[in-house]
Amino acid sequence: MVPARLTQLVVCPICHAKLRINEDFTKLRCIQCGKRYRITDGIPVLLPGAAEETLNFPAGLSDL
Numbered sequence: 001m002v003p004a005r006l007t008q009l010v011v012c013p014i015c016h017a018k019l020r021i022n023e024d025f026t027k028l029r030c031i032q033c034g035k036r037y038r039i040t041d042g043i044p045v046l047l048p049g050a051a052e053e054t055l056n057f058p059a060g061l062s063d064l
């Protein structure tokens with residue numbers, strides 16, 4: 001279980017805005033840019049390269 005106060009300690013590594021945690025404590029989402037970050041074993045993976053876009057990219061872009 002991730003303490004609720006975690007979201008007061010961590011910020012988005014890309015835009016440095018606050019992050020919000022989801023209901024089941026598996027993801028953090030930036031309130032500004034919308035990037036999502038996984039929480040693995042209670043540890044948020046706050047790496048720009050690990051960010052998941054909330055918006056979908058055009059199909060095929062990830063296949064490059």
Ligand SMILES: [Zn+2]
Nearest residue numbers: 012015030033
């Ligand atoms: Zn952000």
